Amino acid sequence: MANKDVTDPVRMEKIVSLCKRRGFIFQAGELYGGLNGCWDYGPLGAELKRNLKDYWWRKTVQERDDVLGMDGAILTMEQVLQSSGHIGGFSDPMVDCKTCKGRFRADNLDTYECKEKPSVCPGASPKCELTEPREFNLMLQTNFGATGEQVAYLRPETAQSIFCQYKNVLDSNRVKLPFGIAQIGKSFRNEINPRNYIFRSREFEQMEIEYFCRPEDGMRLTDEWLETRLCFYEEIGIPRAKLHILDVPDGDRAFYSKKTYDIEYEFPFGIQELEGVAYRTDYDLGVHAKGSGRPLEYFDEETKERFLPHVVEPSAGCDRTVLALICEAFDEEELGTDGKSDMRTVMRFMPSMAPIKVAIFPLLKKNEEQVRICREIQKSLQPWMNVFYDDSGAVGRRYRRQDEIGTPFCVTVDFETLGEEIPDLKGTVTLRHRDSMEQERLSIDELLPWLLARVR
């Protein structure tokens, strides 16, 4: 898998530039020089991310009987992370270069380039004068209380609050095995080398499911969840052909994991992990039962057995999936008109993911009746979806601006809408499709149900 070369730095540069120019993603703290490894989502990026999270929640929690949601605190007690093993062992091996002063992860040195002194020291290569690797804990610590006497951590994964609340969820909801607890939320890691745009950052969001089951079902459910998650990616517009499944070999898995699949995507900077589906056995509940001194066993009413459930964990990165959606959607199309070359930039998001679902234009902004009808249509659609009104410039240029941000449909109110030329067309609008650029006429009354059937 690693042999397939999918890298395309030029494409990646174009994507990053479009994302800034059109307001998808900005560097955090840019005004003051930027905060490394942190990103802000602008208006369009925030909508895209929200669409992704809403769809994940709908498919994972709302449409399933066996998964419940939760929303845990970000600030995490030291004892929790002591028991989970994060305080002792959540680290990456780090090396420093004495020449360029660069700091690198020791486990993938060959992928780095020296940014500071490329002529002296071309990255973490044999020319670098590297220190011996040492362990670098990835957690971000903070302090509570008037004198800062109490230590807490920004959680490094959402999973731990799920394990710690597993018994409360079980007791308060009367659920039976197998069942899952799902959570979407921020996690924080002091990554040694945040890189590849929003792919590896220090503050990021995860979409995690901890699926509790009987021990004998763990392996089978891991395979089932892998398939469910692959279908999810297809549904949001990431084709199966661009996904790779890495069956993580024995030596590379966490010591407590009996099986781990990495779902990888062909990013323009290489084939990289989007999500891990791991069979974590009863490790997590075991360490928290021991650390807290509280029983976390499940009592099976039918068999009268008492045991620690095993856990299958599909854990996806929200920001990485947003990046995959953007990379997959980005397209440049040559439209040769009258012998002149004309490049159209289109973000081919699925309508369900697109930040803006429909744009509404009056053909002429000076025509008061066209503007009035546009505003009326806009008002009628806004409770259901994101609508954008635009009356500036030629209609062709307005279409192009929407193509570039991935709006799947544009509606133009024109003279036919007013019934001025062909009375039969009164009350209809031009509906233009982003991908085919084809146009059709639709009555204003049909617009809402037509769109609702396509954009959710």
Ligand code: GAP
């Ligand atoms: N609870 C399991 C867990 O956290 P992980 O493989 O460390 O496992 C799961 O993380 C997912 O979270 C990854 O597949 C990735 O999508 C995302 N992720 C992890 N570290 C990240 C980072 N520094 N920046 C962005 N996303 C990250």
